[in-house]
Amino acid sequence: MKYFGTNGIRGIPNEDLTTELSMTVGKAVSTYFNSKTIAVAKDTRISGDMIMNAVISGVMSTGTDVKYLGILPTPGLQYYCKKHNLPGIMITASHNPPEYNGIKCIASDGTEISEESEKEIEDLIDSKKFKKVSWKSSGRLYPESNAIDEYINGIMSLVDVDKIRDRKFKVVIDTGNGAAYFTSPYLLSKYNCHIVSLNANPDGTFSSRNSEPKPENLGDLISLMRSGNFDIGIAHDGDADRCVFIDEHGNFIDGDKSLALIVKYTVKNGDTVVTPVSSSDALSDICAEKNAKLIKTRVGAPIVARTMIENMAVIGGEENGGIIYGKHQYCRDGAMTLSLMLNLLASEKKTLSQLLNDIPDYTIVKSSVERRRGWEEIRKDLIERIDKKIDETDGLKILEDEGWVLIRPSGTEKIIRIYAESKSRDKAAELSNKYKSLLNELI
Template sequence: MIKFGTGGFRAIIGEDFTKENLELIAKALSQMIFQDGVSDKPVIIGYDRRFLSDLAAQWISSVFAAEGITVHLIDFNAPTPMIMFQVKEEQAAYGIAVTASHNPAEYNGVKVFTSGGRDATEKVTDRIENEIAKINKNEISRMDFSKALKAGLIKRINPQNAYIDSILSLINIEAIKDRGLRILLDPMYGVSKTTLQTILMTCRCDVEVIHDRHDTLFGGRLPSPSSDTLAHLSQLVVKGGYDLGIATDGDADRIGLIDANGTFIHPNDILVLLYYYLHEFKGWKGGVVRNIATTHCLDKMAEAFGETCYEVPVGFKHISSKMEETDAIIGGESSGGLTVKGHIRGKDGVYAGALLTEMYSVIGKPLSEILNDIHSKYGNFFMSEADFRMTQERKEELQKLLFEEKNAPDFGLEIEKVSYLDGFKVYFKNGGWIICRFSGTEPVLRIFSEMSTQEEADRINKIFQDFLHL
């Protein structure tokens, strides 16, 4: 079964992530390319360090080559944002990253990008699924990879220098040089080491790296930057006296941050810090875009700046589309993905790491102090999060309860409104909120709540958990 979710097609290796399914995706996209009259443009393909990613990129490339469509293959472990960058640079109609991003090690997947380096919209992925349904898999042609290379239908490319130079052109290198920072980088066994280390060292930072070897099991942990997965980074930052600890997820499109005291900086706070910095220190004007499960502190800040905060469903394609529509200066999500105006139209953990280093250098205060300044102006916001893995039967049962019967617990608070834009979200009159939604990339139910105290956020979250018998 091939089904695209909020972050592309992701599946367990050997179940739905198979050579046959990848060839179906390539064939479907080939047909769309001919239908759209863009067969003269190359397809940009890259891959991360997951098991089978390199071979999967070759399998996909071989189908395009058999169709007479040229492939430009980034034939090394590349950050997903680098692939998006190259789609934009070459004005390609489509690009593909073989990755399952931050999913567990048994997963792999495919992300599809469209013109300008954007994440494929639901309209595009629906079209891919519809084309797949028409294909007879026995009629799929493949061209031998080595023969396709010789014929020039597959061309190996290396956009690493151009990607790095692009990011360097966007940051204040001299401000970072003046600080002489010591930074500990954790690629989480993923693909950001070369690019982010090169950028930081160009800015004369003293950079040490951990967890950088090739390990398809990601050291036995989830390749997603969270307070739990970055506990080792936190300890080493304090022990080694580093100014910052920076982590990226498996394909380097998400960011994690540890301050000098070993404190994990939540992705919500990263967004708040950067919006504050861009507006108050760099003088940028414009709104901010967040998804439906991200902090409302951004709303308060935007209001104070005379700007607008735009709420969109989960899925970065919605953030980038709304940013383009509104000319917002930053957009992001509470899982660590963000993008800034003037760069690619998708999330980039490498650029985010560089920009956060610039922010820290320019403001010249510990991150905790900067956040205290922000919250003294715009209020306190505390989030409580809970994830629950479940069977398909249990998922369908809860979907019926929440979205068909529209049942909800009594939270004991005045409700301003209820939204079904993406999941089930309750907005309280006191400014707090809670949302319950199913992940678009794995069989997980997520509950997020945000209130003015941690105790209240935890209490509201627990009420929902008990109501759903979780």
């Protein structure tokens, strides 16, 4: 893809993501959708107003009206699009650092658009064959104030609210100054939780912590969980389509384990679960135990979501805290994920650490190297140097004797990602270091 990556178009505003490109993207997206109205929202990044206004200008120049939903998690916009049968555009760079921003396109069913649709939009960007109207027919901008309540009520309709409220959970939530700064604390208050919030103010520089909810970025949340008497800690990324958890002892829970846990208590005999090849084998073990079918795809939430739709899967997700609950909508949703976890804790009447004791224990070590050569060249060199069985569903997944290693180019950054898994933490680290060294040598 020339403009689109794994999750939309991303770049640094005024460098590669210019206002000129953003306006052109707005014209192309609106021409492609050919809808009377498009819904638009953004996260809290400083450049959000600039990029959004450029996109909106492009949209309105084609005669399309804009429903502006304000600052909203990406899944909040997606829910609005699904409920009102409208396409949408989200201005966000998700977990990327604050200097980045991006443009995501949402179909009228609430899913991120397909790769085929992205290619058609890219062709329009290059050909500049945009719809154009007279001044009297240009689009108008209409603020929308009900999107948050619609989104929150939709989530609450799918869990046992009374059971959650009865538990009066003590929760620490870190929204990372991102798009969920209001929505997630608001949702937790509706669940009758005792809430301590961290970084629940919109700050486009993410001055409190890096946007990606990794252990090294959640020191304050982890420290608070260890020092207080809390039931669970929750953290989001910049646009809140992901959610990670800290247990009652202050231990960070890897996304693959929270996914496996929620799947364990959600799926039934014969259900289908979808996940990328980057996910832990713990999920494979859980699905075998529950007699559920597991389908593995290329990495990318839109790919997982569309595979779920095609196979009528009840749940799916990624190892990064992105869970997709089919009964709600076919996209990653951090607020839905935290609701499913609270519902599970309330129903089982156990602590998070107790529930995790029943999840198969695997360790994934993640690392990366800078991509300074073309991926295809690197890929060919790797294949020549590896004498193990390789799965090429996405990148190269090397099946080792005591685990596996996935090597693939990032769709959002100029890096090559390395995922190494084993039942032994030391072995996972050894595999990670082995292939990181090999990559550095080849690059």
